Amino acid sequence: MGGDHAPRAPIAGALLALAELDAAHTIQLVGQAAIIGAELDGLLYGEFEHTTDARERIEIIDASEVIAMSEKPAAAVRAKPNSSMVVGLKLQSTGDSDAFISAGNTGAQMAASTMWLKLHAGLTRPAVATLFPTKRQPIVVLDSGANVDCSAHELVQFALLGSVYAEDMLGRPNPAVALVNIGEEAKKGSKAVIEAHELLQSAGINFVGNVEGRDILAGETQRGQVDVMVCDGFVGNVLLKFYESVPGFMAELMLANGVDRETVKRALREFDYSDYGGAPLLGVRGVSIISHGASSPRALKNAVKVGVRAVETQMSEHIGRHLERVRPAVAS
């Protein structure tokens, strides 16, 4: 029910996903049942009339309340136990669902996921990872906005979460994890970053040292490819939003200099965020996929597939096992 184009975009996304996933997968649509039912029927008689078994693989689960995009997260989650957000997540805690996907209020999704799925032992807060397109393959940047004022131990937690994410979700064996910093040297940077650099040496991951702002688009440092870049949520959020504004700026510059629209579109194809669809909330015991509020049906279809992959690779369990092995480095 949340997100800028609900409930149409999530329902259409679900139908697109069912068409691509094998028949064993089913989808629960959680929200105001009458509204969802009408919208679903409309789509099945219209745009999706060719869809054969979709209706039997969809269950509508009623949830009377809606958390608006502008509501204060923690308060909204407490005040609205019958919201699609809370009802949807609780399905997982009662074993009735494997994964939760939402394009709704991100803060509320984080609060409700933490409350109902719980965090793995050793973690302070969940983190959100974002994929940045680079000259090489996309890199995982985290935290991308959920956590500011991070301690060194929290940065180490992000490193570990990002490492498992890159391995399970992107299929990168032994991912190279780097620390975003203002120089190459171990002793550079803020107090937390300097301490994190030290702790990361014994965190049981493939830590490759610092990465500077100039290395991000290259997707590598002088020491080779990077898969995961770790920073606090303040740096990550400023970087992410800055980066998201680059394609538009590039397009304007190209068009203003006489490059034709088709070429501009082709050159900027790599930046299409809907290819990624959604980001798993990392650290919770379960699967909670965060999608952009403005997600298209195609983006939400991809978000469903991100959820399926997180379930199939058992990413959450993998994170739990890894945390147990390296408790001293992550516990603050």
Add this chain to the structure above:
Amino acid sequence: MGGDHAPRAPIAGALLALAELDAAHTIQLVGQAAIIGAELDGLLYGEFEHTTDARERIEIIDASEVIAMSEKPAAAVRAKPNSSMVVGLKLQSTGDSDAFISAGNTGAQMAASTMWLKLHAGLTRPAVATLFPTKRQPIVVLDSGANVDCSAHELVQFALLGSVYAEDMLGRPNPAVALVNIGEEAKKGSKAVIEAHELLQSAGINFVGNVEGRDILAGETQRGQVDVMVCDGFVGNVLLKFYESVPGFMAELMLANGVDRETVKRALREFDYSDYGGAPLLGVRGVSIISHGASSPRALKNAVKVGVRAVETQMSEHIGRHLERVRPAVAS
């Protein structure tokens, strides 16, 4: 003597500057006199043979030591009192010079400038501002790397320094100063940023609220144009280095998609950092202009002109007066 192309680039830059500045301006070349003399003669008999009065407007001041680009700043400044860096800056503290320009070791320049020029009362550390090209006019971003782990009071100091810089150096009356943050709301962000937001309300400058990563390239927020963006040096440095890598990435994408070289060059013209030349070290009692180590003669010519403007607008005195007026907001 410092910088990647010394002493040729600084000397050629000085000759270019003298050709553009009126006859009252003279330049002191500080460093190993024999080497500088030979290089200067070579340029005057070669590339610059058409230059008429340049030689009479140049004074060579001997300084036997050189601080290398890789030396530890504070230690190098202490160990090398006869370096071109220290000798050049001391000329200003003895009244024999109005401005100092260097493409040498930036950290050493900051340390030596703080030691020999001293800071204005009320400041904790000097700051470095960088100009970011945007869709509108360039914006001043500071601190751009000198100061990490900043307190709220230090962020307010940067806001004040940036405001005077924008007014005196860029000719922007009543510059709009914004705080880099992860949201629009006053209560968003890290502890230091939230406190700085509060303090900036009474800092005697035109504070326009928060600016997010996505607003930087636009050069504005919904509330209008922004002239100065304030952040700690960690965020500023990561952003700056990331931004510096964007034109190269754009060029590669365009070339790979068949855009011709001339068009690429034209589209990226705005990003030519040598147009700016140098950044004044803000907060010192005097004029110390920091140029990139790789500066071309043209960039160094522009750096000299930045120095001239800082002297003529009495930027340092302006900063001192402003600090006296708003002492409570900046003093930690």
